[in-house]
Amino acid sequence: AHCIRHLKWRDQDEGRLVPMPVGIALKVREHLERYGTFHVEEGWNRLAGEYLFANVGRTNILMYSLVSRLWHRARKADGITRKITTHWLRHFFASAGLAKGVPVTEMAEWLGHRDQRVTFQTYAHVMPDASERLRFVMDAVFSGVILLRLPLQFEAVIESA
Numbered sequence: 233a234h235c236i237r238h239l240k241w242r243d244q245d246e247g248r249l250v251p252m253p254v255g256i257a258l259k260v261r262e263h264l265e266r267y268g269t270f271h272v273e274e275g276w277n278r279l280a281g282e283y284l285f286a287n288v289g290r291t292n293i294l295m296y297s298l299v300s301r302l303w304h305r306a307r308k309a310d311g312i313t314r315k316i317t318t319h320w321l322r323h324f325f326a327s328a329g330l331a332k333g334v335p336v337t338e339m340a341e342w343l344g345h346r347d348q349r350v351t352f353q354t355y356a357h358v359m360p361d362a363s364e365r366l367r368f369v370m371d372a373v374f375s376g377v378i379l380l381r382l383p384l385q386f387e388a389v390i391e392s393a
Contacts, residue, residue: 250342260284326351331358333365 252260263284270286270293272278278293285294296318303318322343329339330351339355340348 248341248344326355327358330355 269282269284270290271282272280272293274280283293286292287294287298299318307316326339326343330336336352336355336359337348340351343351345351
């Protein structure tokens with residue numbers, strides 16, 4: 233099971249739904265139970281609504297600059313010397329999903345790319361086995377093999393009776 237939540241807004245009426253792993257959803261639920269949401273009125277660089285995170289004093293929304301500083305401290309505390317930014321998490325999300333067979337069309341929507349060609353051009357290098365997966369599917373189709381879960385589980389193949 234998984235959750236889908238609004239993640240980021242471009243405009244007042246525009247948002248996107250992004251799949252959320254169960255483990256993250258549980259952490260979000262714990263956070264909500266402990267802190268609730270933070271209500272803000274429309275203002276400079278923010279839209280009115282309920283926010284998951286507030287700044288330390290709960291006087292404003294959590295700004296990217298603070299997230300970036302906290303991320304840097306966490307990396308340093310864990311001894312990670314490579315400069316991995318929070319934006320890297322977005323690339324990890326896309327790369328991991330596409331490498332495991334998530335369709336480019338869906339990933340483009342989740343990333344907020346208005347044109348899926350942007351997604352393909354950016355992440356084509358993580359999908360080198362796409363032609364092999366297609367060959368596997370076509371072999372199965374023409375040999376009477378039933379695919380139980382494709383493309384993620386190639387080992388889940390049984391021959392039809």
